[in-house]
Amino acid sequence: MPAPQRILVINPNSNDAVTRGLAAALAPLARPGGPAIDCRTLAEGPFGIESQADVERVALPLRDLVLREQAAATVIACYSDPGLHACREATDRPVLGIAECGVLTALARADRFGVIAISRRSIPRHQRALRGMGVIGRCAGERALEMSVAETASGGDTLARMIAVGRELRDRDGAGAIVMGCAGMAAHRGPLEAELGLPVIDPTQAAVAMALGMVAVG
Amino acid sequence: MPAPQRILVINPNSNDAVTRGLAAALAPLARPGGPAIDCRTLAEGPFGIESQADVERVALPLRDLVLREQAAATVIACYSDPGLHACREATDRPVLGIAECGVLTALARADRFGVIAISRRSIPRHQRALRGMGVIGRCAGERALEMSVAETASGGDTLARMIAVGRELRDRDGAGAIVMGCAGMAAHRGPLEAELGLPVIDPTQAAVAMALGMVAVG
Amino acid sequence: MPAPQRILVINPNSNDAVTRGLAAALAPLARPGGPAIDCRTLAEGPFGIESQADVERVALPLRDLVLREQAAATVIACYSDPGLHACREATDRPVLGIAECGVLTALARADRFGVIAISRRSIPRHQRALRGMGVIGRCAGERALEMSVAETASGGDTLARMIAVGRELRDRDGAGAIVMGCAGMAAHRGPLEAELGLPVIDPTQAAVAMALGMVAVG
Amino acid sequence: MPAPQRILVINPNSNDAVTRGLAAALAPLARPGGPAIDCRTLAEGPFGIESQADVERVALPLRDLVLREQAAATVIACYSDPGLHACREATDRPVLGIAECGVLTALARADRFGVIAISRRSIPRHQRALRGMGVIGRCAGERALEMSVAETASGGDTLARMIAVGRELRDRDGAGAIVMGCAGMAAHRGPLEAELGLPVIDPTQAAVAMALGMVAVG
Amino acid sequence: MPAPQRILVINPNSNDAVTRGLAAALAPLARPGGPAIDCRTLAEGPFGIESQADVERVALPLRDLVLREQAAATVIACYSDPGLHACREATDRPVLGIAECGVLTALARADRFGVIAISRRSIPRHQRALRGMGVIGRCAGERALEMSVAETASGGDTLARMIAVGRELRDRDGAGAIVMGCAGMAAHRGPLEAELGLPVIDPTQAAVAMALGMVAVG
Amino acid sequence: MPAPQRILVINPNSNDAVTRGLAAALAPLARPGGPAIDCRTLAEGPFGIESQADVERVALPLRDLVLREQAAATVIACYSDPGLHACREATDRPVLGIAECGVLTALARADRFGVIAISRRSIPRHQRALRGMGVIGRCAGERALEMSVAETASGGDTLARMIAVGRELRDRDGAGAIVMGCAGMAAHRGPLEAELGLPVIDPTQAAVAMALGMVAVG
Structure with a gap:
């Protein structure tokens, strides 16, 4: 039996409260039998992403996480879409920026x-x-x-x-x-x-x- | 208890085989507990939509069906997006063109x-x-x-x-x-x-x- | 002797006063020996075209009129250009939207x-x-x-x-x-x-x- | 009685054969009682306009002619639209580039x-x-x-x-x-x-x- | 020994005070051993370039000056970039508009x-x-x-x-x-x-x- | 006496041969008395920048170098313009991407x-x-x-x-x-x-x- 599919949603900042908020916001989209919606905090992230430097800082950690997790699809949950193109390059599976x-x-x-x-x-x-x-x-x-x-x-x-x-x-x-x-x-x-x-x-x-x-x- | 939500998918041509194909293609998207995906043939439609006249012909029947059905959301399943703007005008709920x-x-x-x-x-x-x-x-x-x-x-x-x-x-x-x-x-x-x-x-x-x-x- | 050429100007709403206004506005453009400028009310049109539904409603009647009339050129006299592309598809002669x-x-x-x-x-x-x-x-x-x-x-x-x-x-x-x-x-x-x-x-x-x-x- | 209106069509090159060709091409547009279509050769023009330098050369002579002629409208009959904006600046009447x-x-x-x-x-x-x-x-x-x-x-x-x-x-x-x-x-x-x-x-x-x-x- | 290279900066209006101002503004860019920055007043120019007609007026004189001077590069120092394309046509060397x-x-x-x-x-x-x-x-x-x-x-x-x-x-x-x-x-x-x-x-x-x-x- | 001004040109890959090539290519632009053109290899860079991941990898090291060096202007000498916006955010001085x-x-x-x-x-x-x-x-x-x-x-x-x-x-x-x-x-x-x-x-x-x-x- 194949492992159930999973969508990885990464909060690129290290604020767990934001990650919990994401999980709550996404709960209505989850369905029994459908892919899990797995919200994660990027441990390496800054507390908030408020500058271009913050955007750059998380790009490779995001890519590493995408490579490591091998989710069916990944969503980068920050409105600056950090690391989007680097992550896409690392996998043929969908990587989406919010x-x-x-x-x-x-x-x-x-x-x-x-x-x-x-x-x-x-x-x-x-x-x-x-x-x-x-x-x-x-x-x-x-x-x-x-x-x-x-x-x-x-x-x-x-x-x-x-x-x-x-x-x-x-x-x-x-x-x-x-x-x-x-x-x-x-x-x-x-x-x-x-x-x-x-x-x-x-x-x-x-x-x-x-x-x-x-x-x-x- | 509220009626379960429903997404209306309208095949604007009158070819039921196409509608059955849509239903098969969409089955993987349906989830228990989620909205029903209700594929319908537009009775008034031509057998195929191959011209701008065909596009125009189905616009108001589509709009009428949208109004009558009151689905939670509607998808117009023809690559010419016939009647899209007329249907949107008729409801505040989402109407999407493929x-x-x-x-x-x-x-x-x-x-x-x-x-x-x-x-x-x-x-x-x-x-x-x-x-x-x-x-x-x-x-x-x-x-x-x-x-x-x-x-x-x-x-x-x-x-x-x-x-x-x-x-x-x-x-x-x-x-x-x-x-x-x-x-x-x-x-x-x-x-x-x-x-x-x-x-x-x-x-x-x-x-x-x-x-x-x-x-x-x- | 060939029938004199004629430009068909269609008011897609059924308000004859508008059609008379068009005729008055276009009179300065008519010339002896030149094409007639023939202003018509679309009988099937609504009294005014104020919505996308109104736009759709008149598209095929306009196309039918274009086909029936075989004018040298047709002008669709409504600022929403209703039916323009359907009419163009029906004839190689010019069909112009205002x-x-x-x-x-x-x-x-x-x-x-x-x-x-x-x-x-x-x-x-x-x-x-x-x-x-x-x-x-x-x-x-x-x-x-x-x-x-x-x-x-x-x-x-x-x-x-x-x-x-x-x-x-x-x-x-x-x-x-x-x-x-x-x-x-x-x-x-x-x-x-x-x-x-x-x-x-x-x-x-x-x-x-x-x-x-x-x-x-x- | 006002002088009849006149549309000035200027051939910016000095090749009269081109000007005669223009007159022939435009004859079907003229109507009794309508404006005269007055085709002119720009005396100062080169024999053909084939370079940007040629374009520049005729700009002010065109503007001078527009000012002098005071036609109801002017058409600059060269596909490079030479002098168009300079001529428009010189008059509130229409100046059109072909x-x-x-x-x-x-x-x-x-x-x-x-x-x-x-x-x-x-x-x-x-x-x-x-x-x-x-x-x-x-x-x-x-x-x-x-x-x-x-x-x-x-x-x-x-x-x-x-x-x-x-x-x-x-x-x-x-x-x-x-x-x-x-x-x-x-x-x-x-x-x-x-x-x-x-x-x-x-x-x-x-x-x-x-x-x-x-x-x-x- | 080759003549030192030279950048020609043309003020297309005939106001020498403007040309002197250009020279002052450009002095910080000049370097010993580098190209001379040669600011010139276009003798044929109007006192100021304030209209499209002024723009046209200087195009060919600018082109003539470019041809005559054979500078290593030319800058046309008027914010309307008059004659830019005519000058470029006249030489393969750089002609820049400000x-x-x-x-x-x-x-x-x-x-x-x-x-x-x-x-x-x-x-x-x-x-x-x-x-x-x-x-x-x-x-x-x-x-x-x-x-x-x-x-x-x-x-x-x-x-x-x-x-x-x-x-x-x-x-x-x-x-x-x-x-x-x-x-x-x-x-x-x-x-x-x-x-x-x-x-x-x-x-x-x-x-x-x-x-x-x-x-x-x- | 102020320190002479300096333009920092950063080769974001760690291939010194490329940096030497840049220095040779830029030598004709240097002038006595003008700013020094200081070509540097980014020590942290990969040997070549051939992927989006490589682009991301050097962004913050580039920014750090820009901050540390305080050059009058900085040029990032890689055709992917890595880190450009992060570097610009770090200084009011010009940062240019090639x-x-x-x-x-x-x-x-x-x-x-x-x-x-x-x-x-x-x-x-x-x-x-x-x-x-x-x-x-x-x-x-x-x-x-x-x-x-x-x-x-x-x-x-x-x-x-x-x-x-x-x-x-x-x-x-x-x-x-x-x-x-x-x-x-x-x-x-x-x-x-x-x-x-x-x-x-x-x-x-x-x-x-x-x-x-x-x-x-x-």
């Missing part, structure tokens, strides 16, 4: 999407990635919460701030769907969607859904 | 993708759609089998022809992933992937995987 | 153009079309009157509102020419142009001018 | 167009112009006759060569319409269209048709 | 750049050039000082105005580097950079640096 | 450029980078030598192979300039340029020239 999958899923819901970023300084990095993906023409705008990752994880004000930013993306920029530009915002997805009246995409959920499909069809 | 989702899924697997079309005359329609999606910059090329839908469904030569076309997309055009540009080719996905050594995307499977994710997270 | 032709004509007058839409909800549809046309890079912006088609037809305030919106397109968005995003605004073209000091394009006039040229040269 | 209008008209006939150039060295200049127009994404390809302007004007082999090049644009590049990339090819338009089975655009005819429309509506 | 080189250099410093223009009316000309260069997707915005060239040259308020405009480009438009859109602003480069905290590019310095490199490697 | 600068310099020489890559597998990585740069529309094509880095460094056949590939880029793809897609090909630049009759860009020379300009003007 920024890519969040955006691709938004493209299936609306003409143009907006992105809620944590901080303003990550926006040029995201925009460069959207150009690299060749989809920047459908980005209505990207706006930042201007909160630290820690604040967004804990603070009660996060949802209010997300709603305010989401309204600007919808009303000023013309976004028809919203991508949450961080791995740790899933708990706010439903309330934000209800408040804005637009599809709101949690990128990790989007990536795992795509991974489940790829694994299921072999 | 051409869009097949391409979006390919974008998560390789830098540039190729499309295998059934016939040459559909290529300008597909290219226009890719431009409308804003992703044409990542299309390495599109090449046609030059077979009728009926031939591709029945003929034993189909796989051989797909392999030949897939090799041209890979070797001449530089495609790193292949999208099968038709709803009825799923049975060839695995063998074609094995032969080409590239990810091959069945667009209906891709769309249903995305729909399952959207429904699961609410 | 949205396409209005925009193409604007491109011959200024570096970037702005569009005055009737309602905000049609903007994503128009933007998708501009992307599909591959010319969105020259769209400075699109802004809506936020009036119903009926209001724009009758209301004395329409011109004032168009001037206000046109100024925003010119001064905030940098538009160097304005496309009126509706078939029924031709009466305002001259006054709006005078007020804004920019070329203002009535899309139906633009399309018929192009059709006249195509017919004249054979 | 390359721009030929391409814009092709965009109303097919998904992608091909261009038949006279010589290979003009292709980068044309491509730069298409990028500047923002429409290069719809250019299927451009291929050269590799004949001199003089040869194309006189030689009996020109049509055969155009057909060969047009077939390559259609069959290898996927062009759905052809733009003749020169002001002096109009006599071949009909036969080429018949042979290729695709719309073939003479750019001067296209530009004058658009000019007629602009003048007619004021 | 607008092109200023923008290209900015692309090596930041994700998106902003341009400070002298006057609003030049913006469409610049935007068309950026589209022609194929790099418009990285232009965050362009904003005008709304001063005459003379005012910018003399006025003490110029720097204050540049800082205000630069802040808008940085804070509203998201520019990460600034290109000064004029040949005569070099004296303000340092102070503006210090004030904005972003790289500020003087386009003539950028072009001469590139020219020095081309000449040095042969 | 792929970026090679391409930007080519854009100042011809309408479209071609790239000679070492191996076919690096092409998708390069194409993604060109899309990220927003300049892919000007890439005529990229073709591979299909030699190892070691072979290109030593083999006498390298130039012959480069000429063959360069001719294909010129004649089939329409390239008007050639970028050598590797840090170690500078010795072939001159002969290749002479053979092809097109500008050939060595990307390290291009980057150092831009760096020299940035340092000179402060």
Whole structure:
């Protein structure tokens, strides 16, 4: 009997609370008989990924983990998609980045999407990635919460701030769907969607859904 | 107790054999406890959708079916994405087109993708759609089998022809992933992937995987 | 002696007042000895085309009319260009959409153009079309009157509102020419142009001018 | 009584035979009661415009002529659109370039167009112009006759060569319409269209048709 | 012994004060043993280049000067890049336009750049050039000082105005580097950079640096 | 007296022969009194950078070196531009990648450029980078030598192979300039340029020239 298939979801920062949040956000996607959704903390990761240096720091550890684990598919659960291309090079199995999958899923819901970023300084990095993906023409705008990752994880004000930013993306920029530009915002997805009246995409959920499909069809 | 959720997959042509093929292709995606994957033939559809007139003919019947069925999500299982925008207008729930989702899924697997079309005359329609999606910059090329839908469904030569076309997309055009540009080719996905050594995307499977994710997270 | 050539201009909604308005707007383009400009109401059309469903509804009736009439050229006089590709498929003779032709004509007058839409909800549809046309890079912006088609037809305030919106397109968005995003605004073209000091394009006039040229040269 | 309106069509080279050819090509567009179509040779022009230096040489003489003539609209009848922006700056009335209008008209006939150039060295200049127009994404390809302007004007082999090049644009590049990339090819338009089975655009005819429309509506 | 190599920097307007300013701005780039940087006033130029007609006026005189001087490389020191393609056609040696080189250099410093223009009316000309260069997707915005060239040259308020405009480009438009859109602003480069905290590019310095490199490697 | 300024050129692989080759290629750019051009081998680098993993491996060591050295400007001398964005984040001084600068310099020489890559597998990585740069529309094509880095460094056949590939880029793809897609090909630049009759860009020379300009003007 073959071992059951498994989707490896890697939190590239070393904050276990984020990993637990991912597991909770992904629980609705798991099904009996389907692949396990295995959320892991990258031990070598920094506590948060907030700079390009942090992105580079985790690339090879991620690749090593992908090689070691031999999961049916891997999701890199950080909105900077660190190490994505190095990991892809290391395996023929699917390796998905949540920024890519969040955006691709938004493209299936609306003409143009907006992105809620944590901080303003990550926006040029995201925009460069959207150009690299060749989809920047459908980005209505990207706006930042201007909160630290820690604040967004804990603070009660996060949802209010997300709603305010989401309204600007919808009303000023013309976004028809919203991508949450961080791995740790899933708990706010439903309330934000209800408040804005637009599809709101949690990128990790989007990536795992795509991974489940790829694994299921072999 | 709420009725179990259901994903409606509509074959817009009236060929029940195609619908049965869809059901077989999608069976690996279904999970106990998960949404039902309900494949339907559009009674009003033509026997095959091979022209823009065919595309137009089914748009409103599709929209009517979407409205009537009130599924948790709907997938329009024809590579021309007929009626997609009319159906989206009729509901806030996800309505996915397989051409869009097949391409979006390919974008998560390789830098540039190729499309295998059934016939040459559909290529300008597909290219226009890719431009409308804003992703044409990542299309390495599109090449046609030059077979009728009926031939591709029945003929034993189909796989051989797909392999030949897939090799041209890979070797001449530089495609790193292949999208099968038709709803009825799923049975060839695995063998074609094995032969080409590239990810091959069945667009209906891709769309249903995305729909399952959207429904699961609410 | 051959029957004189004829350009068929179809108003896809069933509002005869709109058709009469088209005829008036096009009268200056007609010349003795030249093709007749034959304005028709599509009997099967809804009273106004305000949704994607309306767009789909008229596609095949338009195609049928094109086939039946065998005009030298056909203009579909609705800014959503309904049925355009289905009609083109049905004949080798020119079939022109007014949205396409209005925009193409604007491109011959200024570096970037702005569009005055009737309602905000049609903007994503128009933007998708501009992307599909591959010319969105020259769209400075699109802004809506936020009036119903009926209001724009009758209301004395329409011109004032168009001037206000046109100024925003010119001064905030940098538009160097304005496309009126509706078939029924031709009466305002001259006054709006005078007020804004920019070329203002009535899309139906633009399309018929192009059709006249195509017919004249054979 | 106002003087009848007039469209000035300027041949920027000093070859009167070309100007006479233009007049012949445009005769079918003229109508009693409509604007006169006044074809002029630019006295200061070189015998042919075959280089960027030739393009620059005629820019200001063209602008001077536009200022002096005060026509209702002006068409610059050279496929390099020399002096176009300088002439536009000199008047609020329409000034149209035939390359721009030929391409814009092709965009109303097919998904992608091909261009038949006279010589290979003009292709980068044309491509730069298409990028500047923002429409290069719809250019299927451009291929050269590799004949001199003089040869194309006189030689009996020109049509055969155009057909060969047009077939390559259609069959290898996927062009759905052809733009003749020169002001002096109009006599071949009909036969080429018949042979290729695709719309073939003479750019001067296209530009004058658009000019007629602009003048007619004021 | 070969004559020492020389880079010809042509000020296409006839204002010698501008030429002297160029020489001062370029002095830091000159090195003993390296090519001479020879700044020249185009005698035939207008006093300032403020229109497309001015641009056209100097194209052939520039080309003649390039041919006559046979410098190792030539820089056309006007932000409209007048005559650039005509000059390139006249020689196989490098001919560089400062607008092109200023923008290209900015692309090596930041994700998106902003341009400070002298006057609003030049913006469409610049935007068309950026589209022609194929790099418009990285232009965050362009904003005008709304001063005459003379005012910018003399006025003490110029720097204050540049800082205000630069802040808008940085804070509203998201520019990460600034290109000064004029040949005569070099004296303000340092102070503006210090004030904005972003790289500020003087386009003539950028072009001469590139020219020095081309000449040095042969 | 201030310490003389210095441009740090880092060879990210640990092959000292490559570093010596860089020093030789850059010697013509150095001038008495100008900044020193200081070529260094990255001790931590692999012997060659041939994969995405190699790219990731050197990113942080490069950043550390940039921080430690505090050069006036830094050039990363590998055509994959490893660590570029991490290094830029670490300093306000210019950090230039040779792929970026090679391409930007080519854009100042011809309408479209071609790239000679070492191996076919690096092409998708390069194409993604060109899309990220927003300049892919000007890439005529990229073709591979299909030699190892070691072979290109030593083999006498390298130039012959480069000429063959360069001719294909010129004649089939329409390239008007050639970028050598590797840090170690500078010795072939001159002969290749002479053979092809097109500008050939060595990307390290291009980057150092831009760096020299940035340092000179402060």
